[in-house]
Amino acid sequence: MIRTGINYEGRDPRFVETVLPLAEVVEVTPDAIATMRGGRPVIPSDTLDELRAISQHAWITIHGVGLSIASADAMNESYLALVDQLMSHVDVAWHSEHLGYTTVDGQHLGTMLVPPRTDEALELICARVGEIQRRYAKPFLLEHVVNLFPEVGGEYSAAGFLNEIARRTGCGLILDVYNLECDVHNGLCTASAFLDELDLAAVREIHVANGTIDRGLRVDVHSRVTRDETRAMLREVLPRTPNVEAVIFELLGPYIGLTGLEAVANELRTMRDATR
Amino acid sequence: MRDLIRGGVVTNDPYIEQASRSIGLAVTRDTIRGWRLFRLRQNCPLTAAILGDRFPEVVDAIDCDSPFIEELSRAFLERAMDDELTACVARFELAMMSDGETIVDWPCDPYEVLAPLLRGERPDALERAPHRTLVSRTMAGRFRII
Numbered sequence: 001m002i003r004t005g006i007n008y009e010g011r012d013p014r015f016v017e018t019v020l021p022l023a024e025v026v027e028v029t030p031d032a033i034a035t036m037r038g039g040r041p042v043i044p045s046d047t048l049d050e051l052r053a054i055s056q057h058a059w060i061t062i063h064g065v066g067l068s069i070a071s072a073d074a075m076n077e078s079y080l081a082l083v084d085q086l087m088s089h090v091d092v093a094w095h096s097e098h099l100g101y102t103t104v105d106g107q108h109l110g111t112m113l114v115p116p117r118t119d120e121a122l123e124l125i126c127a128r129v130g131e132i133q134r135r136y137a138k139p140f141l142l143e144h145v146v147n148l149f150p151e152v153g154g155e156y157s158a159a160g161f162l163n164e165i166a167r168r169t170g171c172g173l174i175l176d177v178y179n180l181e182c183d184v185h186n187g188l189c190t191a192s193a194f195l196d197e198l199d200l201a202a203v204r205e206i207h208v209a210n211g212t213i214d215r216g217l218r219v220d221v222h223s224r225v226t227r228d229e230t231r232a233m234l235r236e237v238l239p240r241t242p243n244v245e246a247v248i249f250e251l252l253g254p255y256i257g258l259t260g261l262e263a264v265a266n267e268l269r270t271m272r273d274a275t276r
Numbered sequence: 277m278r279d280l281i282r283g284g285v286v287t288n289d290p291y292i293e294q295a296s297r298s299i300g301l302a303v304t305r306d307t308i309r310g311w312r313l314f315r316l317r318q319n320c321p322l323t324a325a326i327l328g329d330r331f332p333e334v335v336d337a338i339d340c341d342s343p344f345i346e347e348l349s350r351a352f353l354e355r356a357m358d359d360e361l362t363a364c365v366a367r368f369e370l371a372m373m374s375d376g377e378t379i380v381d382w383p384c385d386p387y388e389v390l391a392p393l394l395r396g397e398r399p400d401a402l403e404r405a406p407h408r409t410l411v412s413r414t415m416a417g418r419f420r421i422i
Contacts (some may be wrong), residue, residue: 036346066343104278108341110308113277148300150291186300214303221307254318 009253022268030082031066070101070115096141117154117161129169143174159197172204185218371411
């Protein structure tokens with residue numbers, strides 16, 4: 001059975017009451033639920049308690065944005081400390097991150113960038129995936145990132161790079177259907193070429209979302225319910241991804257109020273229908 | 277790429293040079309800025325409201341790249357010191373986010389300031405009437421006049 005779910009950023013009783021009963025998987029972003037205490041990010045104990053309660057009726061998955069696995073200097077240790085905290089308090093199904101970098105020399109960019117697809121980057125990323133797999137006895141998945149800049153180039157195609165990481169490390173992949181739509185819209189690839197090349201057997205999770213178009217570029221800001229086109233692509237890829245266990249609708253916490261809880265709940269019902 | 281996104285010097289790297297001419301760079305910069313404004317307006321609504329049209333300018337002047345809203349909010353509120361009343365509202369909002377109890381002094385009745393700000397409106401000219409509030413997020417009502 002494919003489970004459907006949504007991301008949750010904690011401390012929202014109305015969301016817990018209205019939306020989470022419909023979720024079979026709850027995706028948690030460590031960076032989004034952390035607060036600063038004594039100059040370092042920590043996950044508050046009441047949030048951990050809340051997640052433990054949610055885990056009684058839904059899978060919890062960790063999906064980070066702050067690891068920066070492709071930074072040239074180092075991964076973000078404070079992010080890993082948050083994952084340590086979550087892993088030790090909550091029963092987590094798996095952990096995933098984005099194949100990108102958010103920091104340079106320890107400084108935050110405020111966005112996530114795609115690394116060059118070179119052999120050097122491949123070695124660096126695979127070594128770090130191995131570190132994460134050894135650190136946590138849970139599956140680790142990587143998600144491709146939308147690129148708003150010119151094609152980064154390198155020895156591999158976008159799908160080929162993901163395939164090679166999965167082949168060398170045994171990690172799983174997240175196929176973000178909306179990210180793919182962004183890259184297609186922005187002229188970086190065609191959906192058929194990407195999907196034909198990607199090792200779809202490595203895909204364990206699918207994401208759907210929606211964003212905006214800005215100056216002709218499709219941007220992944222996760223700010224609204226999905227479009228019909230995204231749902232159609234989901235229905236197209238599901239039969240081709242035999243090992244998918246979860247489909248997640250992603251909506252950034254600050255946009256929940258603007259979207260409306262009932263619209264978010266309806267989105268989950270639609271996702272469930274699409275996967276059954 | 278960091279320097280490029282921040283508007284810094286472009287090197288002679290051909291990729292960076294190409295990226296510097298891309299629409300994606302402008303969109304990325306505006307998305308980062310728009311997201312900061314959006315999150316700060318949500319997290320610091322009183323100070324954002326009293327700043328009015330000056331809000332984006334004050335946010336742009338913040339020297340903080342933290343992804344954590346508490347740190348970003350603190351940097352913003354410490355910067356929002358345009359005039360006596362704005363500084364007072366910023367200190368009040370900062371106190372709301374802090375641990376422990378904080379005393380915030382006002383040049384006027386705080387309710388006359390806070391009521392319009394909570395509606396997203398700037399207060400009218402107020403009569404000078406110094407007040408002192410005790411602020412604590414653990415207190416019922418979160419503040420009281422002392």
